[in-house]
Amino acid sequence: MMFSSGPSIPELNDRAREIFRRVVEGYIADGQPVGSKSLAAGLELSSASIRSVMADLERLGLLAAPHTSAGRLPTETGLRLFVDGMMQVAEPSAAERAAIERELSSSGPVETALARTSALLSSLSACAGVVMVPAREPRLRQMSLVPLGEGRALAVLVGDDGDVENRLIELAPGTDVSALEQAGNYITSQLAGRTLAEASRAMHRELASERAQLDDAARDLVSRGLAVWSEDAARRPVLIVRGQANLLDETAVGDLERVRMLIDDIERSEQVAALLDNAREADGARIFIGSENKLFSLSGSSVIAAPYRDRDGKVVGVVGVIGPTRLNYARLVPMVDFTARSLGNSLDVRAGHSGR
The missing domain is CATH 3.30.450.40 (GAF domain)
Incomplete structure (x- = not known):
């Protein structure tokens, strides 16, 4: 990732570096702008000298002055410079x-x-x-297709870890309940113990070879019943x-x-x-x-x-x-x-x- 270009730490003199560090650390501590008076308490510099340095840092794009305050906040460029070049990490306690x-x-x-x-x-x-x-990638234990009426069915997938997931699928007009049962039984008996990806590949091989003893309606349900999970998993982070x-x-x-x-x-x-x-x-x-x-x-x-x-x-x-x-x-x-x-x-x- 490319970050905003700006001055590097060596380009800042000791005084500017110290004031910049204190502004950033003060901002991180309480989220408020840091003024010259609060900085003067820990530095052997006058408020006027500190304000002058802060103005220089602002011109460099490292600090910014909110309209409502005379103090300064670090810019995103300033924070990046601090993180990359000045931050002393503290290991977890x-x-x-x-x-x-x-x-x-x-x-x-x-x-x-x-x-x-x-x-x-x-x-x-x-x-x-x-x-x-x-x-x-759960492995299949069982899959059932439960009719809901109005041209829809509920595909119920049970993984070998016991998790249960449901999906709605649309049915072709006139789909018989026996086709739902046949498709569910086929998936459970033939594809159990495989992941969804493995099951889909095996299913397509079986259907293409016409070894699967299924009628056309059941074949379609088998295909769509598994595909609905594969498609959803690919889309859902x-x-x-x-x-x-x-x-x-x-x-x-x-x-x-x-x-x-x-x-x-x-x-x-x-x-x-x-x-x-x-x-x-x-x-x-x-x-x-x-x-x-x-x-x-x-x-x-x-x-x-x-x-x-x-x-x-x-x-x-x-x-x-x-x-x-x-x-x-x-x-x-x-x-x-x-x-x-x-x-x-x-x-x-x-x-x-x-x-x-």
Whole structure:
């Protein structure tokens, strides 16, 4: 990803660098503009000298002055410069690491672990926690086609993990109930134990060879009954989001429109999943600040995301947090990174247990 060009840290003298760092850290701490008087308390400089440096930093595009305040805020360019060149990361505390590992060691389905991960990240970060779930490929145990009347049927798929999913399918005029039963029995008896992708391939081979002892109506139902899952899975990003309410903190009172836009953006799960997908090839956590990603450019929000991998090093999903640009990047980047590694380890352990 290409970021906005701007001055580099070496181009700033020691005085400018220190003032810039303090403005950014002050803004991250409370979300408010930082004025020269508050900076003067920790620097052996007059307020006039500090204002002069801040004006220089503003001309460089690193700081901005809100209309309602004489203080300064970092711009997105300034935040990127700080994150890339000045930030000193703080590793998760022992308590935070223990909390993350404790949640991930809990028994239960993978989806439960992922939901807990998202909720825990939200709690620890005071942001929205997000987890992009690895594509699930349940193996079939049973499929039934239940007539509903008015030219519709309910396709009921039972996976070998006990999960049940339902889909509505349209029936051709005059479809007999016996065709529904025949199609369901065929799928269950011939294709059980395979994933949907495997089942679809095997089904098409069987139907093409005409080995399947099915009438035309049942053949059509078999084909459409499985296809409805394959099509839906390809279109639907599997995203778990927790903690949107955290975005409505005390600093959001004067900026409710921005927060409303952010929450609306998060509801667009397909676009959020596409954004997180940009972090899949990263070695660790990636940071997207404000307009660096189109989805959250209007709400002025940031995303920290990291891929998690299986035991073979293959990326299976992405975990992260979404919040205002004043995120505590130094604390959250290593936390997201640690969570991603721990999540990958947890999924490997679960896979090992299920294979016994």
